[in-house]
Amino acid sequence: MMTPMSFVDDALAGCRVIVEFPEGGVADWIVAGEVLLQEGLRAWALPAGSLTLLPEVLALFGRRARVGVSRVLDADGVRSAVAGGAHFVTSPLAGADLAEAAGALPFLPGGLTPQEIADAARLGRGAAQVVPADIMGSGYSRTLPALLPGVELVATGRLEHYQCDLWLEAGARAVGVQGVLLLSEEHDAQANEPGELRRRCQQFADLKGN
Amino acid sequence: MMTPMSFVDDALAGCRVIVEFPEGGVADWIVAGEVLLQEGLRAWALPAGSLTLLPEVLALFGRRARVGVSRVLDADGVRSAVAGGAHFVTSPLAGADLAEAAGALPFLPGGLTPQEIADAARLGRGAAQVVPADIMGSGYSRTLPALLPGVELVATGRLEHYQCDLWLEAGARAVGVQGVLLLSEEHDAQANEPGELRRRCQQFADLKGN
Amino acid sequence: MMTPMSFVDDALAGCRVIVEFPEGGVADWIVAGEVLLQEGLRAWALPAGSLTLLPEVLALFGRRARVGVSRVLDADGVRSAVAGGAHFVTSPLAGADLAEAAGALPFLPGGLTPQEIADAARLGRGAAQVVPADIMGSGYSRTLPALLPGVELVATGRLEHYQCDLWLEAGARAVGVQGVLLLSEEHDAQANEPGELRRRCQQFADLKGN
Numbered sequence: 001m002m003t004p005m006s007f008v009d010d011a012l013a014g015c016r017v018i019v020e021f022p023e024g025g026v027a028d029w030i031v032a033g034e035v036l037l038q039e040g041l042r043a044w045a046l047p048a049g050s051l052t053l054l055p056e057v058l059a060l061f062g063r064r065a066r067v068g069v070s071r072v073l074d075a076d077g078v079r080s081a082v083a084g085g086a087h088f089v090t091s092p093l094a095g096a097d098l099a100e101a102a103g104a105l106p107f108l109p110g111g112l113t114p115q116e117i118a119d120a121a122r123l124g125r126g127a128a129q130v131v132p133a134d135i136m137g138s139g140y141s142r143t144l145p146a147l148l149p150g151v152e153l154v155a156t157g158r159l160e161h162y163q164c165d166l167w168l169e170a171g172a173r174a175v176g177v178q179g180v181l182l183l184s185e186e187h188d189a190q191a192n193e194p195g196e197l198r199r200r201c202q203q204f205a206d207l208k209g210n
Numbered sequence: 211m212m213t214p215m216s217f218v219d220d221a222l223a224g225c226r227v228i229v230e231f232p233e234g235g236v237a238d239w240i241v242a243g244e245v246l247l248q249e250g251l252r253a254w255a256l257p258a259g260s261l262t263l264l265p266e267v268l269a270l271f272g273r274r275a276r277v278g279v280s281r282v283l284d285a286d287g288v289r290s291a292v293a294g295g296a297h298f299v300t301s302p303l304a305g306a307d308l309a310e311a312a313g314a315l316p317f318l319p320g321g322l323t324p325q326e327i328a329d330a331a332r333l334g335r336g337a338a339q340v341v342p343a344d345i346m347g348s349g350y351s352r353t354l355p356a357l358l359p360g361v362e363l364v365a366t367g368r369l370e371h372y373q374c375d376l377w378l379e380a381g382a383r384a385v386g387v388q389g390v391l392l393l394s395e396e397h398d399a400q401a402n403e404p405g406e407l408r409r410r411c412q413q414f415a416d417l418k419g420n
Numbered sequence: 421m422m423t424p425m426s427f428v429d430d431a432l433a434g435c436r437v438i439v440e441f442p443e444g445g446v447a448d449w450i451v452a453g454e455v456l457l458q459e460g461l462r463a464w465a466l467p468a469g470s471l472t473l474l475p476e477v478l479a480l481f482g483r484r485a486r487v488g489v490s491r492v493l494d495a496d497g498v499r500s501a502v503a504g505g506a507h508f509v510t511s512p513l514a515g516a517d518l519a520e521a522a523g524a525l526p527f528l529p530g531g532l533t534p535q536e537i538a539d540a541a542r543l544g545r546g547a548a549q550v551v552p553a554d555i556m557g558s559g560y561s562r563t564l565p566a567l568l569p570g571v572e573l574v575a576t577g578r579l580e581h582y583q584c585d586l587w588l589e590a591g592a593r594a595v596g597v598q599g600v601l602l603l604s605e606e607h608d609a610q611a612n613e614p615g616e617l618r619r620r621c622q623q624f625a626d627l628k629g630n
Binding site for chain 2: 115118144
């Protein structure tokens with residue numbers, strides 16, 4: 001159940017799953033983007049290292065998808081994302097300079113421990129990204145929201161469906177999925193064929209939000 | 211073996227196990243409290259969200275138990291605990307404003323990483339809470355005390371008996387136990403019957419301190 | 421593949437494995453040191469608590485080995501290591517005062533989360549120690565270097581050979597090995613016989629650097 005007008009809902013236009021594109025992109029990203037949209041996964045993040053793709057992605061998909069920039073590490077990176085027209089920006093770090101550089105653009109700072117998440121939420125208008133959420137084990141999905149009940153959490157990492165489900169059930173506002181949908185093999189980082197991508201997206205259909 | 215006059219021993223009157231009541235309390239908390247006392251578990255923590263219970267708990271048990279307030283997140287929360295007559299206050303966070311708000315009342319700040327624990331210990335007169343300790347795996351009970359030999363540690367989380375034992379054996383001053391004793395099922399958060407609670411307390415009898 | 425002139429390569433003279441001596445030392449440390457050198461493991465760290473051994477170790481091995489001091493927790497500790505002639509200093513913590521006390525001596529600050537590693541790298545001329553790296557699970561060896569591509573990482577902990585391999589493969593500049601080589605049993609902390617130490621060192625031969 002979502003409270004209306006939350007910072008994260010607003011930034012993601014109600015989506016609860018952010019699909020993060022791999023560093024270096026996917027060769028057939030236009031096909032991949034169409035599959036994601038058809039399956040209702042409308043919030044995407046391009047890693048800061050693939051910022052050159054942003055104008056084209058926005059031109060083709062910018063009206064149908066929320067396209068953010070993730071993995072930004074410094075204020076310059078935030079400014080580049082703002083200048084490129086990103087819909088939101090995320091970082092694994094929390095820094096006042098990054099938040100300031102974002103200006104009016106929704107900025108989601110990151111952290112890992114309860115202290116870091118509390119610090120990030122103070123910068124991020126009450127919202128923070130837990131990253132890399134997969135590293136902390138699935139028990140953290142239950143523990144962290146209970147420790148910091150006032151924070152809007154977005155759990156990001158190589159999260160399988162069941163882990164996304166645990167985080168959302170425990171009150172996280174959204175999840176950020178790295179690798180699992182778009183890549184066939186974690187180590188080889190090979191992109192999935194459109195059919196396989198569609199099949200994986202359908203497994204996430206119950207989580208996708210409105 | 212306990213060094214006399216440690217900050218934690220003082221705050222907990224020599225107890226080595228803090229039993230944390232669940233958020234929202236336990237329906238038969240008077241019966242639960244009597245069982246805990248009979249089994250020698252005399253240090254309790256009420257979560258900040260259940261602060262309204264504090265006056266009654268203190269009136270009934272305040273002479274026989276050490277009753278603290280846990281999960282406090284800000285200076286206002288600390289002040290409420292002080293005003294309510296708590297015997298000690300704990301937080302998953304470390305903030306100079308929280309420590310200051312505690313004044314003379316024993317305050318145990320929290321952290322998770324070695325850096326955070328070192329920072330917390332500086333605020334907490336040499337003592338810090340490791341929270342959520344269960345998330346870091348049992349190897350951390352051995353690694354952390356060796357990295358920070360000068361810090362009085364209190365490991366807090368959903369800790370089973372063997373995990374409490376590992377932390378205390380490795381030099382932690384005390385452990386904070388969430389859920390495991392008072393609740394029958396982690397997910398359903400249903401309170402244990404007095405007989406079951408007593409049975410579980412007896413499993414912890416060897417750890418309870420003096 | 422190593423980029424020449426990195427801070428860590430420079431500090432460790434090209435070694436990729438730092439062997440950390442146990443707190444309290446090893447009785448036959450002269451024999452142990454000879455075995456390490458014969459097997460090509462030429463970067464060592466003495467924990468700050470064993471600083472009294474440093475002059476003798478340097479007198480015997482200082483021309484053939486890089487001998488650092490690890491587990492330093494404060495600026496005084498750093499100054500003692502500098503005064504004792506250590507070749508480098510490491511800490512599980514990151515503090516500007518520690519970095520300043522190191523002066524021209526290579527200082528490797530530590531952290532655990534991405535935020536802490538980013539903070540440490542800012543102090544440590546682009547390099548940081550991940551400690552205790554074993555606690556975060558082996559997935560972290562892949563995730564952390566991808567999140568912070570600009571940081572020279574040294575992963576330190578009770579790392580088995582396969583874990584060292586994962587970190588180095590993923591781009592870590594070096595690893596710090598506690599216990600695994602020199603000690604036969606993690607709990608009993610008994611030193612390995614020279615033959616057993618040699619056998620273990622040979623397992624690490626493929627990682628040792630130039």
